[in-house]
Amino acid sequence: MVSRADREILRAEIRSRGGKLNAADRENLLKPYLPDPAELASSSSSSSPPRRSRASTSSSQRRQKPRKKPVRTFLKSQLHHLTYAITHIVFGIVVRLLQAYHAIVDRVFAIVYHHHRTPELIRKDVRGLKRLPQHLSVILTLQKEDDALSVLMDEVAELAAWSTCAGIAQLSVYEKSGVLKSCIPALHEIISTKLASYFGTPSQQPSLQLFAPHHPVHGNAPDPKSESPSLTLLLLSSTDGRETIVDLTKTLAEMSQHGKLAPEDITPELVDAEISEITTLPLQAGSDGRASNTLKPEPDLLLVFGPFLKLDGYPPWQIRLTEMYCTGDRSHGMTGYGEAVEYQGFMRGLWHYAGAQMRFGR
Template sequence: MPPFSANDTTLYRKDVASGGRTLTPAEREKLLQPYLPAPPSDSPRMDARSSTTTPRQKSNGHKRRVRPFLKAKLHFLIFFLIQLVFGIYIRLRQIYHATLDRLLAIRHYHHRTPEYIQRDVKNLDRIPEHLSVVLKFKSEEEGGLEALMDEVAELSAWSASAGIPLLSVYEKSGILKTYMASLQALVNQKLAAYFGPAPAAPSLRVFAPNLPSTSPSPSPSPRIPAQTRNGSPIPQRQHLDLLLLSATDGRDTLVDLTRTLAEMAQSHKITPKDITSNLINTEIRATTAITGPRHGTAPAVRKEVEAGEPDLVIVFGPYVKLDGYPPWQIRLSEIFCVGDSGGDVSGSASTRVEYQAFLRGLWKYAGAEMRFGR
């Protein structure tokens, strides 16, 4: 590009100084025309180069469109294969557990006879003193409250037959606490169906944290000796305690206890040094304690029945989900999950409460190795 001439520079500056009134647009274009770069040439070489590069660019763009498509299809194929393999595995697992449970149900059926249940557990090294179960409230299609109460009654009869003195039932909503009297009547009927009418049937007490307990089952006269169906005398009537737990006995209890201790500390009723782990443990355990006569044949003395930590927790569900169970009660507990034998593996359906699952939990507990340290 040639350098600007002095004449053109002078004309351009005059036009700028006058605000564009000295030269017309055509004169300005003519003035700048010699200094503009030359337009691109349309030579045959450039045409040939453009003709050779255009198909390559088109092919590169085509490849860029095909590769993401193949990559997406490959990912879909891998996902489908993984889903297929795990689906087959889950179905085979369900079939295996269902078949095993049916065989156990045929081999170890209680026939509503305590002697058969005692025969199934007599060779176990240990039996839990406190058994806890985690149940789920069923929908109306599955029986609702009636089915839940019937499951609790069956578990109570099995526990009494196996020699377990304390059974705690956890249901998240706490609906069982509002029907404690009806539940006690149903459990007494179930115990009578297994053991026979009183005094052969065990005495029962139903209680819940922070609620008054129901009266125990009526005890026979001490002058009339209790007898079984065969007529043999019973030295002492068996007793069963039934504890009802819900989600409000977990986190809400901790929150209420924390609030109460904080208010007492602010009002100088206690000092912060008095709030120790022993005090908190005592207050928490008091929520699952009840005072009253324990055994029907014993004298009517006031005795505290402390639930404490359960030795065994049986989760009737497809997977281990405590669902808000009070955390301080399962520090040293053995947890047994029934599995997906009676329900959907996704957890949409609840697992059935069956005797063979209850028995497998006792077997696992008897064979568990417990190491508490020094």
């Protein structure tokens, strides 16, 4: 920029001449403040890269492009496919060998530990166990065949007979649809017939009590003076699970809104007591005139006859401290025995429970 002193000189020069400056005078006046053209040329030449010809640029780009290797790419992909196939075949063989091994073991157990509908053999099988469950629970599934209901009731009858012979006095059977609850009298008759085939004469047969939540009890209370075993059988379905807790919540809320129940009175103890009534055997008078109600609300062992452990809507408050065992997780998929209710699966569940460590949260 032009300094103030130069501006004053410029104005004085313009006044003295009495007119405007021409181009030469203006150039001479600004020449000291302009950069040297030689320096501009040298700096521009040093900063700008050297220009290449179009031919040299295209040739360098062609040299920089990677060369295609179709043979190597093909061999690499085939190597990956071969490795995957070998791994899949090896694992498939190992899985099939394990399934075959467990299927053979199950068949051997089925022959060695066959009960032959003899209570003495079943008692012999469980005699060496450290402990037995007082309350056994089983999850069964209704199949899609035409005779599925009759097969299901026969499985329940077999489980009832095995439990009675093993000394398990309480058995609960869970079936999601609840179809067993609609045929309790027929099921009671089938179980009685099955027990007769195991124990023989009516005097040696165990007493049977069969009931379901909100259903009457079928059977008589056991005689305390009698030495014959007894069995209490409970039928459960999905309606006894989440739907029950929802209905209980609605009932308590309505009672609180109408002033029949104070909000501070709704405690975990009250909810637990209301839920426990679902699986509580209604009081019945025995032969001595006393009320009989000895059902343990929570099962000690839960058996799942299926390919994998699936509770399928089982009431969650019933299995807080329950040991669980799945009988079909090993042999299923090879022979189809995983979903069948068989004696060796029943025994494996008892063996598992006898060897389990009961820490109870510690």
